[in-house]
Amino acid sequence: MALKPVTTPDIEAATVELSIDGRTVSAKDGVSLYDVISSTGKIVPAMCYHYTFDPFGSCGMCLVTVEGKKAPVRSCTAKAAAGMVVRTDGDDLFQARKKAVEKHLSVHPLDCPVCDADGHCELQDMAFHHQVTNLANAKQKLIPEDTRSPVLDFNMNRCIACGECINVCKDVLMIDALQFIKKGGFTQVVAKGDTALACEFCGDCLAVCPVGAITNKFSKYLYKPWQLRKTTTTCNYCGDGCQMHLETKDNEVVRVTSPLSWKNKWGDRADTAKGHGGICVRGRFGFQYIDSQARLRQPLVRRNGTLPEGELVETPWLEAMQAVVDRLAEVKAAHGAQAIAGLITARCTNEELYLFQKLMRAVIGTNQLDSSSRYGHLNFVRAVRHTLDVGRMTNDCEDITKAKAILLVGTNITETNPLTAVRVKEAIRVYKSQVIVVDSAQTNIAKLASYPMIVTPGTEGLFVQGLVKSVIEQDLIDAETTGKHPEAFAALKRAVADVSLEAIAARTGVSVEHINEAASIFAEAPRAIILCAEGIVRRPDGYQNVLKLVDLAWITGKLGRPGSGVNTLTEEVNEQGAVDMGAAPEYLPGQARFDDEAARDKFAKAWGAALPAPSSGANLMEILERCRSGAIKALYVVGENPVATLPASLEVRAALEQLELLICQDPFLTETAQMAHIVLPACTYAEKEGTFTNLEGKVLRVRQSMDPIGESLPDWHVMTSLASGLGSQFEYESSQDIQSEIMKLLPGYYNLGEPRKLSPKPDAYLSNGYVAEVGSRYGVVREAVSERNGHRPFGLVMGQLLYHSGKLSTQASGLITIAPSAGRLHMNAQDMERLGLTEDSRVRVTSGQGSLEMGAKADLSVMPGSCFFPEHFNDPPVKDLMPVEVDSVTGVPYFKFAWVSIEEA
Amino acid sequence: MKLKDWIKTIIFYEILVGMNATLRHLLHYKPITLQYPHEKRSLPDSYRGMLSLLRYDDGTEKCVGCDLCEAACPSRVIKVISAEVPGEPTKRYAKEYYMDMTRCLFCGLCVQACPVDALGMTREYEWAVYDKRHLYLNKEQLLAIGDRAFPVREKRLELQHPNVAFFNVAFTHLPPKDN
Ligand code: SF4
Ligand code: SF4
Ligand code: SF4
Ligand code: SF4
Ligand code: SF4
Ligand code: FES
Numbered sequence A: 001m002a003l004k005p006v007t008t009p010d011i012e013a014a015t016v017e018l019s020i021d022g023r024t025v026s027a028k029d030g031v032s033l034y035d036v037i038s039s040t041g042k043i044v045p046a047m048c049y050h051y052t053f054d055p056f057g058s059c060g061m062c063l064v065t066v067e068g069k070k071a072p073v074r075s076c077t078a079k080a081a082a083g084m085v086v087r088t089d090g091d092d093l094f095q096a097r098k099k100a101v102e103k104h105l106s107v108h109p110l111d112c113p114v115c116d117a118d119g120h121c122e123l124q125d126m127a128f129h130h131q132v133t134n135l136a137n138a139k140q141k142l143i144p145e146d147t148r149s150p151v152l153d154f155n156m157n158r159c160i161a162c163g164e165c166i167n168v169c170k171d172v173l174m175i176d177a178l179q180f181i182k183k184g185g186f187t188q189v190v191a192k193g194d195t196a197l198a199c200e201f202c203g204d205c206l207a208v209c210p211v212g213a214i215t216n217k218f219s220k221y222l223y224k225p226w227q228l229r230k231t232t233t234t235c236n237y238c239g240d241g242c243q244m245h246l247e248t249k250d251n252e253v254v255r256v257t258s259p260l261s262w263k264n265k266w267g268d269r270a271d272t273a274k275g276h277g278g279i280c281v282r283g284r285f286g287f288q289y290i291d292s293q294a295r296l297r298q299p300l301v302r303r304n305g306t307l308p309e310g311e312l313v314e315t316p317w318l319e320a321m322q323a324v325v326d327r328l329a330e331v332k333a334a335h336g337a338q339a340i341a342g343l344i345t346a347r348c349t350n351e352e353l354y355l356f357q358k359l360m361r362a363v364i365g366t367n368q369l370d371s372s373s374r375y376g377h378l379n380f381v382r383a384v385r386h387t388l389d390v391g392r393m394t395n396d397c398e399d400i401t402k403a404k405a406i407l408l409v410g411t412n413i414t415e416t417n418p419l420t421a422v423r424v425k426e427a428i429r430v431y432k433s434q435v436i437v438v439d440s441a442q443t444n445i446a447k448l449a450s451y452p453m454i455v456t457p458g459t460e461g462l463f464v465q466g467l468v469k470s471v472i473e474q475d476l477i478d479a480e481t482t483g484k485h486p487e488a489f490a491a492l493k494r495a496v497a498d499v500s501l502e503a504i505a506a507r508t509g510v511s512v513e514h515i516n517e518a519a520s521i522f523a524e525a526p527r528a529i530i531l532c533a534e535g536i537v538r539r540p541d542g543y544q545n546v547l548k549l550v551d552l553a554w555i556t557g558k559l560g561r562p563g564s565g566v567n568t569l570t571e572e573v574n575e576q577g578a579v580d581m582g583a584a585p586e587y588l589p590g591q592a593r594f595d596d597e598a599a600r601d602k603f604a605k606a607w608g609a610a611l612p613a614p615s616s617g618a619n620l621m622e623i624l625e626r627c628r629s630g631a632i633k634a635l636y637v638v639g640e641n642p643v644a645t646l647p648a649s650l651e652v653r654a655a656l657e658q659l660e661l662l663i664c665q666d667p668f669l670t671e672t673a674q675m676a677h678i679v680l681p682a683c684t685y686a687e688k689e690g691t692f693t694n695l696e697g698k699v700l701r702v703r704q705s706m707d708p709i710g711e712s713l714p715d716w717h718v719m720t721s722l723a724s725g726l727g728s729q730f731e732y733e734s735s736q737d738i739q740s741e742i743m744k745l746l747p748g749y750y751n752l753g754e755p756r757k758l759s760p761k762p763d764a765y766l767s768n769g770y771v772a773e774v775g776s777r778y779g780v781v782r783e784a785v786s787e788r789n790g791h792r793p794f795g796l797v798m799g800q801l802l803y804h805s806g807k808l809s810t811q812a813s814g815l816i817t818i819a820p821s822a823g824r825l826h827m828n829a830q831d832m833e834r835l836g837l838t839e840d841s842r843v844r845v846t847s848g849q850g851s852l853e854m855g856a857k858a859d860l861s862v863m864p865g866s867c868f869f870p871e872h873f874n875d876p877p878v879k880d881l882m883p884v885e886v887d888s889v890t891g892v893p894y895f896k897f898a899w900v901s902i903e904e905a
Numbered sequence B: 001m002k003l004k005d006w007i008k009t010i011i012f013y014e015i016l017v018g019m020n021a022t023l024r025h026l027l028h029y030k031p032i033t034l035q036y037p038h039e040k041r042s043l044p045d046s047y048r049g050m051l052s053l054l055r056y057d058d059g060t061e062k063c064v065g066c067d068l069c070e071a072a073c074p075s076r077v078i079k080v081i082s083a084e085v086p087g088e089p090t091k092r093y094a095k096e097y098y099m100d101m102t103r104c105l106f107c108g109l110c111v112q113a114c115p116v117d118a119l120g121m122t123r124e125y126e127w128a129v130y131d132k133r134h135l136y137l138n139k140e141q142l143l144a145i146g147d148r149a150f151p152v153r154e155k156r157l158e159l160q161h162p163n164v165a166f167f168n169v170a171f172t173h174l175p176p177k178d179n
Helices: A033-039 A091-105 A122-129 A164-172 A204-208 A269-274 A281-285 A317-335 A350-364 A377-388 A397-402 A418-429 A444-448 A460-473 A479-484 A486-497 A501-508 A512-524 A542-555 A575-580 A597-607 A620-629 A652-657 A715-725 A735-745 A763-767 A770-777 A813-818 A829-834 B002-010 B013-018 B020-027 B068-072 B109-113 B139-149
Strands: A015-020 A023-028 A063-066 A085-087 A152-154 A178-183 A186-191 A214-216 A229-234 A243-249 A252-257 A300-303 A311-314 A340-344 A369-371 A405-409 A434-439 A451-454 A528-532 A565-568 A634-638 A661-666 A678-681 A690-693 A699-702 A794-799 A824-827 A842-847 A850-858 A866-870 A897-904 B051-053 B078-085 B088-100 B119-121
Touching: A015 A033, A023 A033, A063 A091, A091 A122, A152 A186, A164 A178, A164 A204, A164 A418, A204 A214, A229 A699, A252 A281, A269 A397, A269 A418, A281 A813, A300 A317, A317 A340, A317 A634, A317 A661, A317 A678, A317 A715, A340 A350, A340 A620, A350 A369, A350 A575, A350 A597, A350 A634, A350 A690, A350 A715, A350 A735, A369 A575, A369 A620, A377 A542, A377 A565, A377 A575, A377 A763, A397 A418, A397 A528, A405 A418, A405 A460, A405 A512, A418 A434, A418 A444, A434 A444, A434 A460, A434 A512, A444 A451, A451 A512, A460 A486, A460 A501, A460 A512, A460 A542, A479 A486, A479 A542, A486 A542, A486 A763, A486 A770, A501 A512, A528 A542, A542 A565, A542 A770, A575 A690, A597 A735, A620 A652, A763 A770, A824 A829, A829 A850, B002 B013, B013 B020, B051 B139, B068 B078, B068 B109, B088 B139, B109 B119
Parallel strands: A015 A085, A340 A369, A340 A634, A405 A434, A405 A528, A434 A451, A528 A565, A634 A661, A661 A678, A794 A866, A824 A850
Antiparallel strands: A015 A023, A063 A085, A152 A214, A178 A186, A229 A243, A243 A252, A300 A311, A300 A678, A690 A699, A794 A897, A824 A866, A842 A850, A842 A897, B051 B119, B078 B088
16 A cells, blocks of 8 residues: 555545654654654654655655664655654764665766856765765766756766655646656656757756756756845745745846755655745746846936937936826926826835825826736636625635535646646645646646546637536535525526527537536535636636636535535736736725725825726726827836737727827837837836735735846835926835835735735625526627637637746846747647648738738647637737727727638748 | 172163163164165065955856855955856856955955865065055956966866856865866
């Protein structure tokens, strides 16, 4: 019988008592003896052990004596049993462990002086602790370094064959990209099949390797651990908001390390449900943009007239700031506050987002402001605020791990939010969760899921409709919850009466049996989680789709039940914070409605200024419209880049050209900044203090790890001076001061550490308003496929790659090395064959919006009849092929999907 | 007795005893001060003078950029910026190397720390400068000092092998470096 991992709560195990160093300890029968020993606080040396995966037992360090056994035993692979008498210390054990170290060292190159692990190496530590000073019969392996991978170098001379890298990759990450092979008489680690490593490059193998056998190509030989300054901060790429250590040397980021490390090998196995401490490829290898040459170092002001003739000239801060203030005041005096608007990125800190909306509302006096949460996250927030009176996802990541059923709709989670994906994987591996994946592509998570459902592109919402219908048809409803609101339930039943599962099956391409199966798996699980993301929330009807998912959760009784609920994923790190801080026209800080009189009074009083009229606000799309019409004359853009993000059909460029004043504040000279009249250099997250709110509502510290590059300044600093220049005294000397103000206004928001548990409150909505609304929700879904049936047979999806995040990551040379802008369309191999295409072919892609030529490549995850292009690159500008549709309720623009035709060019 | 004391007082006997050495040198005059810079002292073998970086006999730099000297130096004189030798994935070297000699206390700890004997203390001490900045030495300057101070260079070890990062004399079975 294999070891019983202590993590699995479902495994029944008797409690036994054993004696460790004379102390009686109780433990579960059959778990690792090493776990039991370390739970008493005793640390036994161990080189191949890590609490995040099952014991492997190769290093021979964790020796203890067990009464009745002649030789010392390896405690990590030994099973705790009743009545065991264990001794963990003693000279005999010391000598036995010393022998084990000597065995490792006798085939070790001992090239510590040039080894990247030097000073941070468990073998060194062990040799030192066990006083190894002499080696008989030392031997060199002389294995050439494996430099085939673009990210990691494998120096197998230094490998101690502990297997940690393989185990973390296989067990924890379920990627399984590494293996042992025997070559030249020595066991070595190679990529599966002894090829160049091509994996997800999370670098967790590098983190757990106790020696210097795996090195990071981007930092190799550039440092010794004692030269580095380590700052613990929050990753600024995706909404998972992982904690990580930025390690800097002389104001340069040298490497990024994770809390997961061979140094943190002792932990409570149950704690992995909250996270294993690893980070993904973007966090670990995407740091180079911070000190990149392309960073703006000085303010730029356009001289000699305006676009396109004028030239951006480097200008001192004082002068540039004066120009900003003067010209904003000019616009305001001439056209009023309604002629000014602002956009901000959700990669700014909470403090900056708060300050931004305060600046716009209280100082300038306009409610025309928006953040990048408008690209989709607001659909989710608006829907759950409307129905459940909560403002974010209802569960935390631990609930995801411990769920018995997870319904993933429209999310390529391993690419967009890799660390939340690890939670889902742990649910599969440890908690034996049933995972239903609904997506139009064969995603990595679909390969691991028990119920992968591949749907026709664009029909994810329809599938959810099918699930609701199927739950009702199969009578899987939770009578208790629906019984409380019989009218609402009757209305829902009426609404889906006309929905036909057969029709849905025909349109989605999933059979009725499979829909029914998915519905019953979800409905019958005691803890069931819905995770919906870009493929459904950021597609036409995204808002309605979330409402349908809420319906599904409601009728199956999952709302408010512990460990169940409706959840989403965020793409940029602080999308949740942007909404919470009120960087949206419809919300004040704390998601108070902007037209709520009590809230308006509270903030007007706190800010000492009258708020703009409730109906005067404008969201992203409306702001662009008003720029085009000339109503808005000045636009303040903080870190946003609408020119490069939105399709050409929206004529963003033309709209911005109309402006009298465009101010861009950004670390880089983006496409939008190139059009600006004034460009202000902003710091990245590594150069400032603040907080991010991740997708589960955790407020996470961002710590300054280096001095600002050039003359760049943190955004809050610029906004503070701007407000002061405009005549309002903002007296903030640090982001801490802003934090204190937010703390006063939103008590309890800075619950650093654990997110507050939310309890959804659907009753108000169900008894009031639901009946009237639900009818339209399940109306016949618009005939989105009509174009397809004609002459545009391929569904083109623009989406995220694992190796990138937005446009920001394209400035990180490490990520560009891993995933360069290839300008190629990802296609299904069968489709390519059918069209007579090869990897060298060029294709012409035509949509209703235009036509482009590009390369093509086969991609195993793409299904026949669809194709994919990474949204990070505008080369060629595939975004311009996308039709745009704006959600009538939330104003979210949908532009990531189009029907296209493809022919050889 | 009394007379003896009286004579001693008369002739200032105690002073004569005290001045013994002075009076002797007054008569046998031999100067001790060296007429520097025309004359120079001979230095002891263990003299710890100006630091330098060394090369092997084939002219390659010895330093492998391990930064142990920087770690050992008590007064933070040294700064090593290391990198991979272009085209040789296992080899590391000091891309840049600086010593701020205004701070050095000539303790020699860096020389002791160096695993490849890449540092040497020369017998140079004539390093007065008009501008302190001239005592911030870079790799080329330190190598030049080594070149002129140690004309006889150590032979490059035959133990270097393309597949190992660092030669280690503990291993004797290493094949010679192939050319
Ligand atoms: S892995 Fe550790 S013991 Fe081996 S060479 Fe590197 S620092 Fe030295
Ligand atoms: S590469 Fe590192 S982690 Fe992997 S087996 Fe070797 S020593 Fe262990
Ligand atoms: S990109 Fe997301 S998953 Fe990756 S390290 Fe950053 S926060 Fe974590
Ligand atoms: S001699 Fe001493 S003080 Fe001078 S550089 Fe070497 S270690 Fe530093
Ligand atoms: S200790 Fe020697 S080899 Fe290491 S960096 Fe200093 S001079 Fe170079
Ligand atoms: S920790 Fe038990 S054998 Fe390595």
